[in-house]
Amino acid sequence: MAFSLSIYPWVFKAQFAGNGSWTEVYDEKPHKTPAEEAALSPADQQLLLAKRNSFPELPLVNYTTQYGLGCFEGLKAFPQPDGILKLFRPDRNGARMKMSMEGLKMPGFPADQFVRAARGVISRNAALGFRPDYEPEWESDNFQNASSVYLRPFSYSEPAIGLGLSTTPWVVVIATPVSSYFKEGSSSAITTQSVRANRLGTGWIKCDANYVIPILAKKMAEAAGYMEAIFLDAVEQKYVEEGSSCNFFCVMKNGTLVTPELGDTILPGITRDSVIALAGDLGIKVEQRRLAIKEVIEKGAECFVTGTAAGVSYLESLTHKHKTALFNGGKIGEVTLELQKTLKGIQYGRLPDRHSWLQDV
Numbered sequence: 001m002a003f004s005l006s007i008y009p010w011v012f013k014a015q016f017a018g019n020g021s022w023t024e025v026y027d028e029k030p031h032k033t034p035a036e037e038a039a040l041s042p043a044d045q046q047l048l049l050a051k052r053n054s055f056p057e058l059p060l061v062n063y064t065t066q067y068g069l070g071c072f073e074g075l076k077a078f079p080q081p082d083g084i085l086k087l088f089r090p091d092r093n094g095a096r097m098k099m100s101m102e103g104l105k106m107p108g109f110p111a112d113q114f115v116r117a118a119r120g121v122i123s124r125n126a127a128l129g130f131r132p133d134y135e136p137e138w139e140s141d142n143f144q145n146a147s148s149v150y151l152r153p154f155s156y157s158e159p160a161i162g163l164g165l166s167t168t169p170w171v172v173v174i175a176t177p178v179s180s181y182f183k184e185g186s187s188s189a190i191t192t193q194s195v196r197a198n199r200l201g202t203g204w205i206k207c208d209a210n211y212v213i214p215i216l217a218k219k220m221a222e223a224a225g226y227m228e229a230i231f232l233d234a235v236e237q238k239y240v241e242e243g244s245s246c247n248f249f250c251v252m253k254n255g256t257l258v259t260p261e262l263g264d265t266i267l268p269g270i271t272r273d274s275v276i277a278l279a280g281d282l283g284i285k286v287e288q289r290r291l292a293i294k295e296v297i298e299k300g301a302e303c304f305v306t307g308t309a310a311g312v313s314y315l316e317s318l319t320h321k322h323k324t325a326l327f328n329g330g331k332i333g334e335v336t337l338e339l340q341k342t343l344k345g346i347q348y349g350r351l352p353d354r355h356s357w358l359q360d361v
């Protein structure tokens, strides 16, 4: 399953109606029962999924499809041992979605409405049986292969062809099941000379346009035998910024956990924020500051990247200008493992949620 698109039947749509109000609808797309759908031929399954991924009422030619003027979110609902599903920090995704939309000078979708929509999509689909169930065997490998529901809220502009701003955007929320994001095996990374984000640019918001360069850089890294591309700052190419779609952390040999400080070229990841809090709980010293690539190569003991899709994913090595640092003999480090276990344990309801991050659906 990994990170493929298999849209659940219920989708949410809202459109800005002026005066700060949004017109909302939930649509039930064509479906059968999950068991009946699983029994369909692959071709029939694709046909059904294509129907669910079709929105004839949304215009094809607009600022989003022509110029990348759109933004999105990614958040998950986790099956709990007691049978219910819980969303992880949806309020933060809602706040960031609003910030991203306003960063693109369009009306921002209110965060509380976003959270209600997230709940609405999860609960409607779950009522039809479209949801993963908690499986105790997930605990045997710390939820590395556990499933969850991924929500993808995104903005979409009104019809347009010239250059301009979206004044009456839609916000669409779709759900799809996911399991582990990165393939097992290689988790090596290499720095890229491509520039993801510039000063005074859009690196601090989650917008479509930010993803073009990272996709190209990640594919180039993969072609060279690495899993991930690591971006450096645009000006000096000296400081680590992010992975292709995830934040970067390094545990130094002295035990301090360092992550690049937020600024207009770093995306304020919610997993990043959560990991910083959990590290504090575990008594680990955390620094948010400029982090030179030289320092990572020479003094790094463990490195990992974070994101909703990636979780906490360790990097076995990092290559920069023909120098490769191998971390912990290529195996996941102690601190990384502890943070990964703690975060997943909280998300899947196996560890106490001390920060009240989980919200009922």
Ligand SMILES: *Cc1c(COP(=O)(O)O)cnc(C)c1O
Binding pocket: 074, 206, 242, 244, 245, 246, 247, 267, 268, 269, 270, 271, 272, 306, 307, 308, 309
């Ligand atoms: C979404 C994203 C992240 C991770 O953010 P989370 O809130 O943890 O999912 C990191 N970097 C970039 C560039 C992103 O777009």
